[in-house]
Amino acid sequence: MDSKPSQNATTISSSQNPNKPLALPHSNPKNNRDFLTHLEAYLAKRDGVDKLLKISRYATKIILSSSALPETLPFSKNLKSFDSSVGLSRKAFRLGKFVQDVNALRAAPLDSTQEIVLAAVAYGGEGLYYFVEQFVWLAKSGLIDPRHARGLGKLSAWAEFVGYIGSVALKVRDLKGLMEDEACLESSIGIAITRGIVFRDEEERLRKLRGKLLLKKLSVLQDFADGLMALADIRDGKGKLSAPFLVSCAGLLSALISTHKNWVSC
Numbered sequence: 620m621d622s623k624p625s626q627n628a629t630t631i632s633s634s635q636n637p638n639k640p641l642a643l644p645h646s647n648p649k650n651n652r653d654f655l656t657h658l659e660a661y662l663a664k665r666d667g668v669d670k671l672l673k674i675s676r677y678a679t680k681i682i683l684s685s686s687a688l689p690e691t692l693p694f695s696k697n698l699k700s701f702d703s704s705v706g707l708s709r710k711a712f713r714l715g716k717f718v719q720d721v722n723a724l725r726a727a728p729l730d731s732t733q734e735i736v737l738a739a740v741a742y743g744g745e746g747l748y749y750f751v752e753q754f755v756w757l758a759k760s761g762l763i764d765p766r767h768a769r770g771l772g773k774l775s776a777w778a779e780f781v782g783y784i785g786s787v788a789l790k791v792r793d794l795k796g797l798m799e800d801e802a803c804l805e806s807s808i809g810i811a812i813t814r815g816i817v818f819r820d821e822e823e824r825l826r827k828l829r830g831k832l833l834l835k836k837l838s839v840l841q842d843f844a845d846g847l848m849a850l851a852d853i854r855d856g857k858g859k860l861s862a863p864f865l866v867s868c869a870g871l872l873s874a875l876i877s878t879h880k881n882w883v884s885c
Contacts (some may be wrong), residue, residue: 657882657885660885664881664885665712665716666877666881667881667882668712669709670874670877670878672708672709673709673873673874674871674874674875675701675705676702676705676706676870677867677868677871677874679698679701679705680863680866680867681864681867681871682698683698683699683702684862684864684867707756707760710753710755710756710759713749713752713756714756716749717748717750717753720743720745720746721742721746723742724738724739724742724746727742737785737788737789737792738785738789739785740781740782740785740788741782741784741786742782743785744778744779744782744783744784744785745782745783747775747778748775748778748779748782751771751774751775751778754771755768755772755775758771772852773852773853776849776852776853777849777853779849780846780849780850780853783842783843783846783849784846786842787839787842787843787846790835790838790839790842793835794832794835794836794839797828797831797832797835801825801828801832804821804825804828805825808821808822808825834880837876837880838876840872841873841876841877844872844873844876845869845873847866847869848866848869848870
């Protein structure tokens with residue numbers, strides 16, 4: 620598309636390299652924060668602490684499932700106890716978390732039947748998962764009959780798996796829209812450069828758009844990893860895709876992606 624010069628456009632002189640990106644005058648204050656200040660803000664969030672626990676748990680599971688340590692060693696038993704304790708702690712962090720899915724469903728654009736179905740599957744499935752997980756925690760902590768833990772766990776795993784199916788569908792649709800916007804913006808900037816004009820605002824928009832694209836792609840990858848873990852819970856660890864080492868690696872990958880996203884956003 621053709622772009623007309625505006626007040627934000629700068630004409631390139633003959634001594635300038637049109638292919639060299641211009642330095643942006645404004646920087647994001649979040650990027651200039653002290654590390655400890657950023658870390659404090661990250662740890663103040665429930666998800667920040669939860670994802671650090673998730674990294675610890677699945678790193679432990681990888682060690683246990685890879686047979687790196689003989690089961691006869693006392694430290695191996697300590698790792699199993701740590702794994703169980705962290706898993707129970709993470710469930711406590713999910714108390715009331717289903718409310719965010721209720722609000723996300725209320726705020727979702729429901730302009731078509733497809734959007735209504737996808738939003739109901741994504742947010743409804745995840746919301747039900749977090750709601751049931753509260754009772755799983757109560758059962759495993761001993762407040763209600765532990766015999767209910769298995770049935771509740773199966774229900775939460777199914778809800779989680781269904782939720783990830785809807786979530787992936789929504790995010791893939793969003794990815795297509797972002798990629799179309801990126802191609803359009805790149806074309807506009809390319810035409811402007813050939814005419815000796817550079818739009819500083821468009822350069823900044825393109826940089827932010829590419830950052831969103833990266834996070835969205837990582838989010839889709841994370842959903843696939845979490846979906847694999849949910850499927851393993853549904854199948855009670857049976858099948859090749861439910862191998863403990865593979866599931867543990869998927870859990871660690873998901874935890875690292877979540878940690879990165881939360882770190883960037885806080």
